[in-house]
Amino acid sequence: MAHIIVVGNEKGGAGKSTVSMHVATALARMGHRIGTLDLDLRQQTLGRYIANRREFLTKERLDLPTPDYAELPAIAPGDLQPGQNADDQALGRAVEAMHEACDFILIDCPGSHTRLSQLAHAMSDTLITPLNDSFIDFDLLAHVDGEGEEIIGPSVYSEMVWSARQMRSEAGMNPIDWVVVRNRLGTTAMINKEKMQRAIDKLAKRIGFRPAPGFSERVVFRELFPRGLTLLDLRDIGVTSLSMSNLAARQELRELIKALNLPGVSPDF
Incomplete structure (x- = not known):
């Protein structure tokens, strides 16, 4: 059966889709x-x-590895049994259709709380939560005091993940491997960055996730989107000399793939 990777949080602008596309393409x-x-x-x-990628590859007559993509099926009201929910049925059928044909299924969630997102979290074998490196985004995981040093309590998102873990436990499924990915890390040792590191480490032990480094802020991500490309595709499209920024970004992706520790995935690629 496919290993399900869910990329989710309840805050927009944290780089969920960038992480999703790069992890999926790397695999x-x-x-x-x-x-x-x-x-x-x-x-x-x-x-x-992914649509941009397919269009670009067709136009340029290139054949590069590309993740499969599926839309959620439409569920007619008449197809539902009493007590069934259309969103539950749509996601369940989409995942079931992919299970035997795929080694991995990656689900990108919206930056808000929805029933679909909640159900996807409960399905996840590996949960990736991208987080911008600031206390504004840290509030997604937990509330801290005014100094950013003491954790007051978990956030509604952390409670939702806890609920998803309970559902899996009651169903006799393996626990979720929760990985919090710190995006847009500063390049210098700023006081705020150090406070964030302490808060992340403390919270990781308290609510059970693994912190991992993510992507720095780079223009290349915005430039690649219209063509559906990733950092791993640059040489295949004729970019023979990579900038220091591009090389650093490729290394960040390698470190992220290693940190995820996905089953059957070599740490070196």
């Missing part, structure tokens, strides 16, 4: 069969990313 390039779903039914950023 595809490593020879793994990967299917993707985008539960942000309004924005559909991951869906547009």
Whole structure:
């Protein structure tokens, strides 16, 4: 059965779709069969990313590894049994259709609390939560005091993840491997960055996640989106000399893939 990776939090602008596309493409390039779903039914950023990729590859007559992508099926009211929910049925059918054909299924969630997102979290074997490196975004995980030193209590998102873990436990499923990815890390040792590190480490032990480094803020991500490309594709499209920024970004992706520790995935690629 496919290993389900869910990329989610309840805050926009944290880089969920960038992480989703790069992780999915990295797995595809490593020879793994990967299917993707985008539960942000309004924005559909991951869906547009993959559509852009297919259009570009067709136009340029290139054949690069590309994640499969599926839309959620429409559920007619007449197809529902008493007590069934259309969102539950749509996601369940989409995942079931991919399970046997894929090694991994990656689900990109919206930056808000929805029933689809809640259900996806309960399905996740690996949960990736991108987090911008600031206390504004840290509030997604927990509330802290005015000095940013003491954790007052968990956030509603952390409670939702805890609820998803309880559902899996009651169903006899393996626990969720929760990885919090710190995006847009500063390049200098600022006081705020050090406070964030202490708060992340303290909270990781308290509510049970693994912190991992993510992506720095780089223009290249915005430049690649219209063509549906990732950092791993640059040499394949004729970019023979990578800038220091691009090389650093590729290394960040390698470190992220290693940190995820996905089953059957080599740490070196």
